[in-house]
Amino acid sequence: MKILQFTLLFALLITLISCSGSQDITGLSADEKFKIAKAKFDDEDYEDALIDLQAILLQYAGTAIIDDAQFYLGMCHFKKNEFIRSAFEFSKLIRDYPASDYVKDAQYMLAESYYELSPHYSLDQRFTKKAIEEYQAYIDFFPTDQRVPSIEKKISELNDKLAEKIFHSAVQYTKQNNTKSAIIYYDLLLEKYPDSRFAELSSYNKINLLTSKSRNEEALEEAKKFLIKYPNSQLRNEIDIIVKNLSNKVTSK
DSSP: OHHHHHHHHHHHHHHHHHHHSOOOOTTSOHHHHHHHHHHHHHTTOHHHHHHHHHHHHHHSTTSTTHHHHHHHHHHHHHHTTOHHHHHHHHHHHHHHOTTOTTHHHHHHHHHHHHHHHOOOTTSOOHHHHHHHHHHHHHHHHOTTOTTHHHHHHHHHHHHHHHHHHHHHHHHHHHHTTOHHHHHHHHHHHHHHOTTSTTHHHHHHHHHHHHHHTTOHHHHHHHHHHHHHHOTTOTTHHHHHHHHHHHHHHHHHO
């Protein structure tokens, strides 16, 4: 009798565990399985959602539900801060399902993945460049989209990071008394990132560097460019004085 009671209790326990855990979805359709996976995603159960979505991708390749699963697979990785993997999954959707309704959002999330991977300016900036590239692709394909203004701000932020890396290289070369290399880097910054927050200071530093080396004609030309480019600069009065002094030296020469 005791053995029978124990067996019944054990069976009841197994039933309760089964009901509270993962449900049997073997007889469900692809749409129903996706709804379950999506519900897990919405509940922030990204690990279980990933498992379900991967199963859908394997079992229902070529069906209408496949791009839904592919997009949310990327979103699960993004939410888990697995940005390299999310970038891979979003780019896969764009490449393999170009007619999907998710392409627009996938392009945005691809750029967002690289944005999250963009490191401190002193480190390798390949992910920063990839983020800019993918954001720009979004603007090119969807120029009137409501996300464009915020994307443009992010592109400006990322360009500032690239400019900052060049700026600090120029400063370092200046400290090493390597004038030639410093000027090359200042010129590179002014050419590639003329609207960055480091452009004005780069032009100013270049003027002072040229002046310190008695390259007066070059310094004067750069100072005149500065006044045209930055008419409202806080450094304008100082540059005006530099232009006057350099003009006198060049004329007397």
